[in-house]
Amino acid sequence: MxxxxxxxxxxxxxxxxxxxxxxxxxxxxxxxxxxxxxxxxxxxxxxxxxxxxxxxxxxxxxxxxxxxxxxxxxxxxxxxxNPKHLYVGVVVEDGLTTEGEGIATQALAAPATLDGSLAADPVVETVKDTKDISSLVSAIHSAVSKTRARAERQGATIHGIGVTLGGHVRDEWVHHSSNIGAEWDQPAALGSRIESLCATDGSPLPVLIDNDANAIARNLLLRGGMEPGSTVVLLKQLGIGAANLVGDAVFTGAHGMAPEFGHITVEYPSKRKCRCGNYGCLEAVATPSAVAKRLQSPGHLWKQALLAHQAREQVRSELVEAGGYLGIGLSSLINLQDPSKIYLFGVPEFIDEEHHPATATPYLEAMRTVVKSHVFPSAAQRFSEALMKESIDLRLLPSPEEAAVAATARWVERVMQE
Incomplete structure (x- = not known):
């Protein structure tokens, strides 16, 4: 005894x-x-x-x-x-490494240590059929298998896999994602299917799946790069996501869905259809692809549309409208959540005023104007012109490598809780 x-x-x-x-x-x-x-x-x-x-x-x-x-x-x-104790971060993304040429879904895998250091360069696999989840599972398995083999040759051990993608994720099931659709008709959860296939390469590797914005928020919190009680917003080429912190924990709601910020309705009635199937969603009117469509260009060619369109005033007008819609969304978020700070990550052309003034300035000025005029009076000072840049912290989207590290954040949380 x-x-x-x-x-x-x-x-x-x-x-x-x-x-x-x-x-x-x-x-x-x-x-x-x-x-x-x-x-x-x-x-x-x-x-x-x-x-x-x-x-x-x-x-x-x-x-x-x-x-x-x-x-x-x-x-x-x-x-x-321990530099030999690794987790594989997998990022499922539309057009992850493209420069506007296409929207092929890709799975990027990279091994990371507990302190967020990359142990090797990423491996990228293209999903051959985005309508078939089995094709996604195969692409993830291929990327993880190559990453695992390389790590083992270096004497390291992979202890788990973290996967991130946009959408509603709960208990390793992807309930809905614009990347892969719904999983309700599948025989098993995405996490268990990845585990089963990866087990054919050696010892089983457990899988944790997270929403992409939630993963970035978790990672920032772990590394001391984010204030408690704040909100992360991602402005991507095709979509918009968010993550809310309640204190120092990510809040995902009663069913793991919160906050589907890109799918709040900001235009009604609306003829602009969102990837989720609804009309008037924020990401259907405020993203780079939404601006391209208003300029009569395919959504994935948004960079070319901004540069090549002859009617420059029309480009500015569309950017102002899109930025105003983002402002409506952000002011609603502020009034509902009262975040201590908003970290707005986005593509350079819409976020970086120093290097892309022709596109980022009209977009962000419209966003700020709408936020100032729509937040609740008690929040007006925090989001005044003088304090706006402090209250809404503009940052470039994480690199693919940074996103892969963020995909392992749930594993770091779990290790620290054990």
């Missing part, structure tokens, strides 16, 4: 493991050693040693470089995440 003091020590170690992992994964500028962790956590040195040992024995941490000699005259050793 275990002695009470031994049981208490084990309980304390279990409670402190997530804290040490978080300190190593998200350092505040200084490497974390056992002694420094003891100071940060307010615990004894021997307890810090036991916590570190448990994570090293499990293969999550390793000893790194020697540090300066501490005040006690001992040389400290930095604690680092």
């Amino acid at each position: 275990m002695r009470p003091d031994t049981q208490r020590q084990r309980t304390l170690v279990d409670q402190l493991r997530p804290r040490l992992l978080r300190a190593v994964i998200r350092p505040d500028g200084e490497p974390v050693s056992r002694t420094r962790f003891a100071d940060l956590a307010g615990i004894s040195g021997p307890t810090a040693v036991r916590v570190a040992r448990s994570l090293i024995d499990e293969g999550l941490l390793v000893e790194g470089e020697p540090l300066e000699i501490n005040t006690g005259g001992r040389r400290e050793i930095a604690l680092r995440v």
Whole structure:
């Protein structure tokens, strides 16, 4: 029978493991050693040693470089995440690497460590038939298989797969996604189908699936790049997504659907059909592809449409209208959610005023004007002209590699909770 003091020590170690992992994964500028962790956590040195040992024995941490000699005259050793303990992030995206030439769905896979470092270059596979989920599963399997084989040749081990895509995701089922449609008529969840196919390459790899915006929010939160209680909005070529934080947790609603920000109705009645099948959705009127369609060009040729259209005033007019619709959506989000801050990620031509003033400026000016005039009076000061840029933080969309790291965020959360 275990002695009470031994049981208490084990309980304390279990409670402190997530804290040490978080300190190593998200350092505040200084490497974390056992002694420094003891100071940060307010615990004894021997307890810090036991916590570190448990994570090293499990293969999550390793000893790194020697540090300066501490005040006690001992040389400290930095604690680092194990570079051989990897998770594969898979991003399912429309036209992920295109420059406007097409909208072929692709699956990009890349291995990442717990601290978000990429262990190898991405592998990209094209989904041959976007109407057939089996084709998507095959593309993901191929990308993961190549990534796994390469990692194993380097002596690393893959411990799980994280998949992200736009749409309603819950319990590893994709209930609806504009990338692949609905999954209700499928014999098994997408996650379990990927697991089954990847198991043919070796030991089984568990799969976690997440909405793309939620994954980016989780990753930012893990790395200290996002305020609690804030909102992430993604403005992509074809779609718009969002993720809400309630405190320091991603809120997905009662059924895992929230927030389908791109599918709130901002135009009624409307003749503009959205990819989801409804009319007047935000992403049907405010995205780059929506602007291209208004200019009588195919949605995926939006870059060419903006550059080549002869009627420059019409281009500006369409950008102003689209930006105004985004403003309607954002002001509604502000009035409903009261976020501490909005992180608006988008394509450069619609977000980067410095390098794309002809397109980004009219779009964003219209957005800001509508937000200022439609937010609830209590929020008017935060979204005034003077504070707008602070309250709505404009950023470029994550790179494919960054998105792959974000796809592993649920795995990092799970490891830290265990």
